[in-house]
Amino acid sequence: MSTATSPLATPFPALPPIGGVTLRVARARYKNWDRCDLTFVTLAEGTAVAGVLTNSKCPSPEVEWCRRALVLGRARALVVNAGNSNAFTGDRGRAAVEAIAARTAQAMACQPSDVFVASTGVIGVPLPIDKAEAGLDAAFVAESCGWEAVAETIGTTDTFTKGAFTTARIGDRTVKLSGVIKGSGMIAPDMATMLGFIFTDAAVDPAFLQSALEAANRQTFSCITVDGDTSTSDTVLAFATGAAGNAPIASFDDDGADAFAAALHDLCRQLAHLVVRDGEGATKFIAITVEGAESDGSAHRIAMSIANSPLVKTAIAGEDANWGRVVMAVGKAGEPAERDKLSIRFGTTQVAEGGLAVAGYDEAPVAAHLKGQEVEIGVDLHLGEGRATVWTCDLTHGYISINADYRS
Amino acid sequence: MSTATSPLATPFPALPPIGGVTLRVARARYKNWDRCDLTFVTLAEGTAVAGVLTNSKCPSPEVEWCRRALVLGRARALVVNAGNSNAFTGDRGRAAVEAIAARTAQAMACQPSDVFVASTGVIGVPLPIDKAEAGLDAAFVAESCGWEAVAETIGTTDTFTKGAFTTARIGDRTVKLSGVIKGSGMIAPDMATMLGFIFTDAAVDPAFLQSALEAANRQTFSCITVDGDTSTSDTVLAFATGAAGNAPIASFDDDGADAFAAALHDLCRQLAHLVVRDGEGATKFIAITVEGAESDGSAHRIAMSIANSPLVKTAIAGEDANWGRVVMAVGKAGEPAERDKLSIRFGTTQVAEGGLAVAGYDEAPVAAHLKGQEVEIGVDLHLGEGRATVWTCDLTHGYISINADYRS
Numbered sequence: 077m078s079t080a081t082s083p084l085a086t087p088f089p090a091l092p093p094i095g096g097v098t099l100r101v102a103r104a105r106y107k108n109w110d111r112c113d114l115t116f117v118t119l120a121e122g123t124a125v126a127g128v129l130t131n132s133k134c135p136s137p138e139v140e141w142c143r144r145a146l147v148l149g150r151a152r153a154l155v156v157n158a159g160n161s162n163a164f165t166g167d168r169g170r171a172a173v174e175a176i177a178a179r180t181a182q183a184m185a186c187q188p189s190d191v192f193v194a195s196t197g198v199i200g201v202p203l204p205i206d207k208a209e210a211g212l213d214a215a216f217v218a219e220s221c222g223w224e225a226v227a228e229t230i231g232t233t234d235t236f237t238k239g240a241f242t243t244a245r246i247g248d249r250t251v252k253l254s255g256v257i258k259g260s261g262m263i264a265p266d267m268a269t270m271l272g273f274i275f276t277d278a279a280v281d282p283a284f285l286q287s288a289l290e291a292a293n294r295q296t297f298s299c300i301t302v303d304g305d306t307s308t309s310d311t312v313l314a315f316a317t318g319a320a321g322n323a324p325i326a327s328f329d330d331d332g333a334d335a336f337a338a339a340l341h342d343l344c345r346q347l348a349h350l351v352v353r354d355g356e357g358a359t360k361f362i363a364i365t366v367e368g369a370e371s372d373g374s375a376h377r378i379a380m381s382i383a384n385s386p387l388v389k390t391a392i393a394g395e396d397a398n399w400g401r402v403v404m405a406v407g408k409a410g411e412p413a414e415r416d417k418l419s420i421r422f423g424t425t426q427v428a429e430g431g432l433a434v435a436g437y438d439e440a441p442v443a444a445h446l447k448g449q450e451v452e453i454g455v456d457l458h459l460g461e462g463r464a465t466v467w468t469c470d471l472t473h474g475y476i477s478i479n480a481d482y483r484s
Numbered sequence: 485m486s487t488a489t490s491p492l493a494t495p496f497p498a499l500p501p502i503g504g505v506t507l508r509v510a511r512a513r514y515k516n517w518d519r520c521d522l523t524f525v526t527l528a529e530g531t532a533v534a535g536v537l538t539n540s541k542c543p544s545p546e547v548e549w550c551r552r553a554l555v556l557g558r559a560r561a562l563v564v565n566a567g568n569s570n571a572f573t574g575d576r577g578r579a580a581v582e583a584i585a586a587r588t589a590q591a592m593a594c595q596p597s598d599v600f601v602a603s604t605g606v607i608g609v610p611l612p613i614d615k616a617e618a619g620l621d622a623a624f625v626a627e628s629c630g631w632e633a634v635a636e637t638i639g640t641t642d643t644f645t646k647g648a649f650t651t652a653r654i655g656d657r658t659v660k661l662s663g664v665i666k667g668s669g670m671i672a673p674d675m676a677t678m679l680g681f682i683f684t685d686a687a688v689d690p691a692f693l694q695s696a697l698e699a700a701n702r703q704t705f706s707c708i709t710v711d712g713d714t715s716t717s718d719t720v721l722a723f724a725t726g727a728a729g730n731a732p733i734a735s736f737d738d739d740g741a742d743a744f745a746a747a748l749h750d751l752c753r754q755l756a757h758l759v760v761r762d763g764e765g766a767t768k769f770i771a772i773t774v775e776g777a778e779s780d781g782s783a784h785r786i787a788m789s790i791a792n793s794p795l796v797k798t799a800i801a802g803e804d805a806n807w808g809r810v811v812m813a814v815g816k817a818g819e820p821a822e823r824d825k826l827s828i829r830f831g832t833t834q835v836a837e838g839g840l841a842v843a844g845y846d847e848a849p850v851a852a853h854l855k856g857q858e859v860e861i862g863v864d865l866h867l868g869e870g871r872a873t874v875w876t877c878d879l880t881h882g883y884i885s886i887n888a889d890y891r892s
Contacts, residue, residue, distance in 0.1 A: 134815030134823040164811045166824065166840035199808025200841050303794040308815050386711040386794070386879075387887055394888035400607025403572045407542030407716050415542040416574065432574035433608050471794075473884050479795055480802035480880070 084353035084361050084449060084469070085236040091223040091254045092241070095277040095319025096120030100218040101229040104211025106159035106197065106204070112229040114208070115156040116215035117273070118184065120317045125151035125192065126286035128293045130310035136163035137170040138193045139309060141177065145189045149282025151315055152190035153180050156230050156271060157208065158258075160197040163308040168202035175205045176212065183216050194271050194311045196232055196258065227256040230271055233478065234258050234354050240346035244278070244339035246322040246332030251278035253343045257312075259302070259351040270297065272312040272347055278336055279318035281326040288337040289314045289344075296344035299376070299466040301383045302355035303475070314340070352467045357474025360392050362451045362467065369462030374411045376464035381409035382453065389471035395446040397439055399427045406455060413457055421454040422446065492761035492769050492857060492877070493644040499631040499662045500649070503685040504528030504725025508626040509637040512619025514567035514605065514612070520637040522616070523564040524623035525681070526592065528725045533559035533600065534694035536701045538718035544571035545578040546601045547717060549585065553597045557690025559723055560598035561588050564638050564679060565616065566666075568605040571716040576610035583613045584620065591624050602679050602719045604640055604666065635664040638679055641886065642666050642762055648754035652686070652747035654730040654740030659686035661751045667710070667759040678705065680720040680755055686744055687726035689734040696745040697722045697752075704752035707784070707874040709791045710763035711883070722748070760875045765882025768800050770859045770875065777870030782819045784872035789817035790861065797879035803854040805847055807835045814863060821865055829862040830854065 097119060101112040127146050129139050138161075145151075155176050162169045177188035184190070195203060227237035239256045257272035280288075289312070297312060318324070325333045353361055364382050369375035382388055385405040391398040399420050406413055416431035423445035426434050445451065451470075505527060509520040535554045537547050546569075553559075563584050570577045585596035592598070603611060635645035647664045665680040688696075697720070705720060726732070733741045761769055772790050777783035790796055793813040799806040807828050814821055824839035831853035834842050853859065859878075 130815075131818070132812070132815030133818070133821040134811050134826065161808075164808060164823065164826075164836065164840060166838065168840070199811055200836065202840075308812055386883070390884055390887035393884070396888070400569075400572060403542050403607055404540070404716055407538075407540030410539070410541070413541040415572065418542065418572075428572070428608065430574065432572060432576075432610075471884065472888070473881050475794070476798055476801070476879065476881050476884055479798035480804070 081235045082354045083359055086350070086353065088224045088227065088237045088239050089241055091239050092252060094252055094254050094275045094317065096123060096317025097275045098220050099222065099226050100215045101221055101225050102211050102215035102218050104157065104207045106157060106207055112225070113158040114211035114215055115226050115229045116212065117154040119151050119153060119315055120319060121152065122318055123151050124149060124280055124282040124285050124316040125313060126282060126289040127311065127313040128289060128297070130307060132308045134164060134308050136161055136195065136309045137173045138162060138195050139311060141173045142192055142194070142311060142313065145192060148189055150190060151192055152184050152186040154192045154273065154313065155180055155212065157195040157203060158197060158230055158232055160195060160201055160203050161199050161309045162195045162203035163199045165200065165202040172203040172205050172208060176208050179209055179212050192313055194309070196271050196309055199308060223254060223256060230256065231258045233356065236354060238347065238350035238354065240343050240350065242339045242343050244332065244335045246278060246325065246336060249320050249322040251276055251320040251322060251336065253339055255343050255347050257347040257351060259354045270307070270310050270351055272297070274312070274314040274343060276316045277318070277320040278316050279320065279322050279324040280316045280336065281324060284325055284327055284333065285314055285316055288340050291337065292341040292344040295341065296348040300348045300352050301380060301466065301468050302352065349467060352469050355469035356478045357472040358469030359472055360449060360451050360470040362392055362453065362469060363465060364453045364468065365465045366455045366457070367463045368457040368459055370412045370460045371462040372464055375462040376466065378406055378409045378411050378455065379464045379466040381405045383466050383468035386471055389468065392446065392451055393470035393472045395443065397422055397427065397442040397446060402453060402455065412459060414459065417458040419456045419458065423452050488643060490643045490762045491767055494758070494761065496632045496635065496645045496647050497649055499647050500660060502660055502662050502683045502725065503727025504531060505683045506628050507630065507634050508623045509629055509633050510619050510623035510626050512565065512615045514565060514615060520633070521566040522619035522623055523634050523637045524620065525562040527559050527561060527723055528727060529560065530726055531559050532557060532688055532690040532693050532724040533721060534690060534697040535719065535721040536697060536705070538715060540716045542572060542716050544569055544603065544717045545581045546570060546603050547719060549581045550600055550602070550719060550721065553600060556597055558598060559600055560592050560594040562600045562681065562721065563588055563620065565603040565611060566605060566638055566640055568603060568609055568611050569607050569717045570603045570611035571607045573608065573610040580611040580613050580616060584616050587617055587620050600721055602717070604679050604717055607716060631662060631664060638664065639666045641764065644762060646755065646758040646762065648751050648758070650747045650751050652740065652743045654686060654733065654744060657728050657730040659684055659728040659730060659744065661747055663751050663755050665755040665759060667762045678715070678718050678759055680705070682720070682722040682751060684724045685726070685728040686724050687728065687730050687732040688724045688744065689732060692733055692735055692741065693722055693724055696748050699745065700749040700752040703749065704756040707872070708756045708760050709788060709874065709876050710760065757875060760877050763877035764886045765880040766877030767880055768857060768859050768878040770800055770861065770877060771873060772861045772876065773873045774863045774865070775871045776865040776867055778820045778868045779870040780872055783870040784874065786814055786817045786819050786863065787872045787874040789813045791874050791876035794879055797876065800854065800859055801878035801880045803851065805830055805835065805850040805854060810861060810863065820867060822867065825866040827864045827866065831860050
């Protein structure tokens with residue numbers, strides 16, 4: 077963990093245990109440090125699993141491993157390594173993942189394909205198998221721990237621990253959903269340099285869990301960006317142990333399905349926002365809503381064009397109501413837009429309408445809004461019904477310091 | 485002009501006069517400053533014109549004016565305003581452009597459509613017609629000036645004046661080509677926040693000039709990026725007066741056509757590189773070449789993904805041989821790529837091959853290369869014959885300082 081905590085940090089919430097989930101951490105010492113960097117989670121037999129993974133064309137072997145294992149839909153264990161992403165390491169990287177899965181499967185008396193693996197850290201250095209195995213052996217016999225220890229152990233450049241909790245009512249049972257996540261650079265659509273893990277005691281079918289997670293992902297993790305860069309290791313996995321004993325949900329027609337999906341969406345949104353709040357160098361949390369686009373997809377692409385514009389992000393950092401840069405970002409998105417219909421607001425104050433500044437525009441309320449830690453930008457294209465909201469942070473000297481000094 | 489000159493600046497070259505072109509500058513005082521900010525160029529009767537303009541969906545009225553006027557292919561005058569882009573200003577902005585063209589046409593005894601107009605500066609404030617007209621009236625009677633005065637007058641946040649010169653042999657005549665350009669933020673593919681003006685005494689047909697300019701643009705101005713942002717005002721215009729008296733070129737089959745096109749390409753490349761060298765906060769000039777892609781277009785998109793990656797740009801700023809970030813940027817481009825075939829070099833040193841670090845990789849020559857002002861990144865996908873080179877600069881604290889402090 078870095079020492080300079082993000083000014084947008086929020087306290088780690090109280091997360092209760094989830095039935096069927098046991099958490100452990102250990103020191104594999106992937107880097108020259110004395111902190112826990114290996115997380116080992118065991119899951120009750122019959123646990124369903126779903127996942128969304130990076131769209132990178134150069135994924136890590138962990139991502140490829142998870143993609144194959146997800147087809148079976150069942151999980152018994154999760155291993156997370158911090159400090160080395162093992163990406164772009166050829167056969168040696170693949171061998172490291174296989175070794176981790178094999179050793180864990182042996183200890184758990186399960187199949188290697190029941191073991192999910194994720195790693196984060198430097199690219200291009202094969203994960204050392206000896207350290208991974210020693211770390212695992214320590215983890216197998218470690219005392220179980222709580223959620224915050226896991227959130228801390230999966231972190232790398234994160235400046236605060238990130239977790240979220242919610243519940244849903246299924247029939248006469250209340251099911252719990254807990255999640256932990258790490259950021260915080262290479263955060264872009266199609267996931268992020270982000271490892272997120274969600275655990276619930278709900279009984280749900282893997283296919284339903286996958287559908288619900290994908291739907292939530294589209295409006296949460298895929299709607300955040302820090303720097304427009306997409307990691308080779310992005311992974312969100314959701315595990316459902318069934319310990320709550322509800323009548324299993326197999327489809328959206330089943331009782332409680334909508335409630336569970338809504339809770340999962342809420343949890344994903346909480347986690348996604350935490351990643352943005354720990355964006356490298358962030359001092360402002362920015363919500364960008366585009367309305368009146370020709371489609372939701374078009375609105376999303378325009379919102380992302382604004383969210384990824386260095387000129388918009390630096391203007392917000394400078395608390396500058398430079399709405400011209402928003403116009404620029406709308407214009408460059410390549411999506412249907414008519415300049416003379418465009419309206420723009422900061423917070424609740426309309427600054428431009430019908431393709432030009434509003435008459436008698438008073439910058440004072442906008443300047444006041446921009447001084448806060450939470451900034452809203454609204455764009456209405458007045459073309460159709462398409463709508464999207466995305467979240468990002470500002471671009472500051474802190475981002476440059478972190479990334480121009482970080483050594484590979 | 486800003487006071488802190490880019491460390492990548494080059495001296496303004498000696499540019500000879502171009503027959504049929506007369507340069508003048510004046511003070512319209514679009515901002516509260518005492519510098520020339522209005523450029524007025526007169527062109528001999530029969531001058532051919534070609535242009536490439538921003539692809540922004542929210543273009544300035546100047547861009548729309550030029551797009552219409554270009555259809556006729558002839559020009560008698562160019563007016564350039566600095567300090568106010570007049571973009572996103574509705575009817576009042578359009579009226580300002582029409583007023584400038586009308587007043588200039590009256591003074592020149594030509595059609596308004598023979599007058600080309602470009603403006604750069606803040607978005608959202610209508611260009612004041614009274615100031616433009618007073619500036620024009622001063623320019624009409626001003627002494628003629630040289631190229632560097634024009635380069636200085638069209639500049640805004642530029643830290644040095646930018647010009648280039650070359651010649652071509654057409655039959656028994658040597659024709660001259662001169663150009664001036666301004667940057668230096670909002671620089672991205674599909675042009676840039678960039679106004680570039682090229683003048684030649686060659687006799688060429690407007691349609692041929694347009695083809696040659698578009699071809700040159702694809703491999704020069706459309707291959708540079710500073711921050712991935714695209715201006716609402718990007719404009720490159722080329723004017724050919726015919727004063728050299730060569731046999732007019734009407735198509736690529738004509739004598740001297742290839743030589744002229746090559747010279748135009750060379751001039752555009754020089755000008756494009758100068759814009760990158762004045763990229764906001766730039767301390768490194770970075771050339772990125774992608775080879776072995778499935779097509780040239782695919783190579784271009786991958787090269788731009790690398791060039792626009794904040795993580796790659798900050799790594800170069802930090803002189804960090806972090807090739808993992810190059811892998812990341814290749815992976816996120818969404819173009820065909822096979823991780824295990826990928827090779828990457830910095831300068832002439834291969835750092836990764838076949839999907840992993842080269843055996844016995846020695847960082848020393850790479851570190852030495854990165855300490856220089858000119859950095860080369862090479863990627864070979866080993867998939868096909870597609871190839872592209874793009875140019876960018878690093879991302880530094882200077883960029884943040886310039887853009888978080890610049891007030892709208």
